[in-house]
Amino acid sequence: MLQVITQLIGGIGLFLLGMSLMTDSLKAMAGESLRQWLSRFTGSSFKAMLSGIGFTLVVQSSTATTLATIGFVSAGVLTFAQAIGVVIGANIGTTSTGWMVALLGLKFSIASFALPMIGVGALMKLLGKDRLALLGLAFAGFGLIFFGIDVLQLAMASFAERVDLSVWSNNSFSTRLILVLVGLVMTILLQSSSAAVTATLAALASQAIDVQQAMALVIGQNIGTVATAILAAIGATTSAKRTAAVHVIFNVVTAVFAFFILMPAMLWMLTHWAWAATWDNTIIIAAFHTAFSLMGAMIFMPFIPQLQSVISKLIPEKEVETIRYLDESLFSMPSLAIATAQDSICHCLADMYRLLIKAGRGEIIGAMINTKELDHVLLKVDEYLKKMPVPQAQADQQRLIELMRLIVYTRVVREDLQHTANLDILRAHFDTEDLKEFIGIIEKLVLYFRQTPVQKIPVQDVENLERFSAQIKIHQPAIRQNIVAQSATSQVKAADALDLIIAQRWLERLAKHTAKMAILLKEDTSTI
Structure with missing residues (x-):
């Protein structure tokens, strides 16, 4: 059992390290062009949402997008209403990690490709300069992500053989709620919803958990991602606090709708629709993750002006204008x-x-x-x-x-x-x-x-x-x-x-x- 736990910790660590390397290097490469891009393509709330999706797809981090948005609002590049759209888009864009893991990481044995990618990336970092070196870090990070997924999958398979989780597979309200809380704690501990979702998909692929358990865990993991935004907003500027508030409200309200409406609907569909039952379980969870983020967007997008007004009143601007950017x-x-x-x-x-x-x-x-x-x-x-x-x-x-x-x-x-x-x-x-x-x-x-x-x-x-x-x-x-x-x-x-x-x-x-x-x-x- 100790070896399984060690593998789990190592796999998660490799995944987090890979995400960090890839995200940091891609953000550094984006640089000032990101500022120009967002200021140009956020003319409306819908465009702002698409920009949030696009940037999150590029850097594979909704937290990076949220933190960048905080700065844009502070600097006046984005209005608060546009920032709301970007944050909503970031929540949709971050579900791409689940699709990447479900379609690539768990379908092929890519550990043999991951190690050469890490090696090539390291050489690019050592021998290259500026953008080439950053690209090397991104390449190595990408390899570490998939190597970590491979280690996680092996660990979860061993975990499924040793631990019986069938006691948590019943359909009771309390069981679902406990699993949501477990997912929330996972994200807080890992400080990455992507890592938590990846661990869940690896467990599902290894049959350590079933689809219903995975759905509840993903809902909790989506709520847990607000912890990073809350921590970033403590002692920060008013713009940071307002943007974090949008993040919290969006994720919590969306999770409530997903728990009471979307999850029962998808479970019913899997039971009663023969064609849906043929889907791979990891694809179902990736689709569920995207579906409830899209549902949240449909709920909030029509009411952005009202949300902006409420949050602005609850969190008024207190900083001197000239230093509120910092x-x-x-x-x-x-x-x-x-x-x-x-x-x-x-x-x-x-x-x-x-x-x-x-x-x-x-x-x-x-x-x-x-x-x-x-x-x-x-x-x-x-x-x-x-x-x-x-x-x-x-x-x-x-x-x-x-x-x-x-x-x-x-x-x-x-x-x-x-x-x-x-x-x-x-x-x-x-x-x-x-x-x-x-x-x-x-x-x-x-x-x-x-x-x-x-x-x-x-x-x-x-x-x-x-x-x-x-x-x-x-x-x-x-x-x-x-x-x-x-x-x-x-x-x-x-x-x-x-x-x-x-x-x-x-x-x-x-x-x-x-x-x-x-x-x-x-x-x-x-x-x-």
């Missing part, structure tokens, strides 16, 4: 974590520059502007990046480097923004055309910084800012001479003349630092 659950998707950190900085900068514009126009006093909010955002981003693992993909590493450069420039600009009282000095003594031109250019930048997600700045606008920065530097000597001349003829007091020179120099410095930051964020960054 969600640690996004660390599994480095490109998203980096993008949300950049959005937080840019949105806060946009708020600061908007105050600068008002002060430049005399709508507010420049001396009243402070950098406390920007300091707070920079501190939160620093804390966020310290916790973020180093990304594996070279493209993500490059994005991280660009983000670090943006932070450096932001800190420099922050030092300039501490002296916005210079705007009052410039406006009080003469109507400088330089200031007016600078305000006009900054207004355009703010439009891009305020968009969600933050948009790249057009090359023409960046060039205008660079041109202004160079122009004001050239004009500085003439401006200083003019101020000194006015002071010599008593048109301007000596102290005021000094303040004007300092203020003019401050404007030149702010323009130069803003231009450097804009260069980093322009549309074509290949020349940076």
Whole structure:
């Protein structure tokens, strides 16, 4: 019996390791393209659901899709209503694992193919770089999945010979409920509904359990998958909590309908329809898993606006807008974590520059502007990046480097923004055309910084800012001479003349630092 238990643990471990390798590498390969894809193909709730199905089919993890969706909602790429559709689609897409196991893993002896796949994948990882190395990890993970399934099937066959589970095969309500709870606990312990469903299918194929028991277990396993979402939402952002709430409500309500309606209906069909009785048991369970996820979609899709309204009221937004993007659950998707950190900085900068514009126009006093909010955002981003693992993909590493450069420039600009009282000095003594031109250019930048997600700045606008920065530097000597001349003829007091020179120099410095930051964020960054 000890050998059987060891085989079970080993088989599950191999499956989980394979899923982890494959999912992590595919997510890293998807990178920023995932963000663009979802923002493009989620225009309606139905399209959002299809996108959720598609992405989950690719990465073979509904949890990965859910966590990515949390980030998209936080960053404003998706509305909460669209996120609901993606989560529903993810629950449908995750049933593909059951079909893969039922049609391939349990039908053929593929252990002989799995080991070469692991070997080839390992070589690709060791000898390749960037995407080839990630593809190698995905390949090795795929091999480990099927090798784990083969070990699981052998263990379950031995388990069936030693343990009699016929006591749990009666049709009573209490027995079914106990099996649902067993399935729930399996998923919580394994932290993967795919692994739990795979173990169930292996047990069914080995005749350790029957179809009715398998159905009840799968219902419980589908409920258990919400544990990961709940854990991810603890202490997380409001968007994370709302998305986790959708996940919980969808899975629990769908499980109730599956337990009381779909399971009895399918058992009746298998008993009374001769053609249905000829189906393979593992195919029946895979079809049952997909059927009750589809049933859940049909129940919830027409009521997405109402569900959105209820959850938004139950879980109101409490975070400051500029830092509500920073969600640690996004660390599994480095490109998203980096993008949300950049959005937080840019949105806060946009708020600061908007105050600068008002002060430049005399709508507010420049001396009243402070950098406390920007300091707070920079501190939160620093804390966020310290916790973020180093990304594996070279493209993500490059994005991280660009983000670090943006932070450096932001800190420099922050030092300039501490002296916005210079705007009052410039406006009080003469109507400088330089200031007016600078305000006009900054207004355009703010439009891009305020968009969600933050948009790249057009090359023409960046060039205008660079041109202004160079122009004001050239004009500085003439401006200083003019101020000194006015002071010599008593048109301007000596102290005021000094303040004007300092203020003019401050404007030149702010323009130069803003231009450097804009260069980093322009549309074509290949020349940076």
